[in-house]
Amino acid sequence: MKHSPAVIKECLTDDIRFDLKNGDGSDAVNKKPQYAYAVCYLTTEDSITGTGFAMTLGTGNELVCQAIEYLKTFIEGKEIEELMSDFGNIFRQMSNAPNLRWLGPHKGIIHLALASVTNACFDLWAKSRGVPLWKLLIDLSPEEVLNVLDLSYVEEVITSNDVIDIIASNKLSSRSIDKILKTGYRGYDTSAGWFNYSNARIEDKVKESVDQGFTAFKLKVGSEDQQRDVKRAHLVRETAGESAQIMLDANQRWSFTQAVEFCQRLNGIKPYWVEEPTHPDDIYAHVKLAEAIDPLKLAMGEHIPNRVIFKNYLQSGSMSFNQADAVRVGGISEFITISLMSKKFNIPMVPHVGDMGQIHQHLVLFNQISLGHDSLFLEYIPHLKSYYKFPARLKDGYYQVPQEPGASTDFK
Structure with missing residues (x-):
């Protein structure tokens, strides 16, 4: 072309x-x-x-x-x-x-x-x-995808042949692609559970989000008083309902011991994952924690800086959900490399959205259509949408597929 x-x-x-x-x-x-x-x-x-x-x-x-x-x-x-x-x-x-x-x-x-x-x-x-970026990416041949990647330092996990094989064997049919593009990609609401929100505001925000079609929510935890977090987690569960998916995010606040103590107090809440429980460089602590809190699952990636450390986390077995972020690692190229490794390890990709979902609404479509990742959901944070020229749009809790050329990164 x-x-x-x-x-x-x-x-x-x-x-x-x-x-x-x-x-x-x-x-x-x-x-x-x-x-x-x-x-x-x-x-x-x-x-x-x-x-x-x-x-x-x-x-x-x-x-x-x-x-x-x-x-x-x-x-x-x-x-x-x-x-x-x-x-x-x-x-x-x-x-x-x-x-x-x-x-x-x-x-x-x-x-x-x-x-x-x-x-x-x-x-x-x-x-x-x-x-749009998603269209560019899904139209690339496996060899063209390979050309934008740097696989140095991760070759023992993902080779050039692996990249080509993963895309060639997982690319969806045109009929399946059309169905995905018609439906959009499910979102989950982070804006319902910010740390400084009062309990009353959290309850109101969760109800509002349910009315907007959301079925998954994130609550920020990591208080000095763990009982505050436990009560708020129960509040979200009671407000959202038993079928809702609830994620708890500590933003690296806890020591290993504190993380174990908190996770042991979560009976009845049934969180979908516990996110960033402790220091992001401490891989061994995450390994021990994953063993200690099983069957609770760990999500991490917001502050993992590059493909090499992601490789180590994937090799460790402690990561249940991969939250790589294209505005925190080395951009879209390294994100795709990390996503390919995650696919090989059969770990779901659920990006952190430091970009407010602008770029990642494209990348999750590529993950699903070209790499065969399961369609789970994508974080939604609406606070900056008025500043973007083409803000991410959600309808009934689903990201609508962007149609404008580019990666949706233009500011007004």
């Missing part, structure tokens, strides 16, 4: 921050968060602009923007089709640049900058073809 050339003329950055009010976005660690994005804009001669971003919580966001300046030399002047035909190698060069590697590697400010640049490349690629 021939496409009009789109040469990247310039890479620009922007530091965008949004203050949240009335307890929105609060958790046990981040009591008064500020949602912020280090934005990368890729301009072209034909007026198409690729927009990508990485998420922070405000403080230091300007440092990620500065790091984008270091990476732009790898992509400026490149034609987008040519760039993406070998993007895996470009990604490897950016993430392993010798003079920047000491600042990581593959984590922290430089890796967040890489996410922003990578996501801008994918957005520009889809826009240059005039299609």
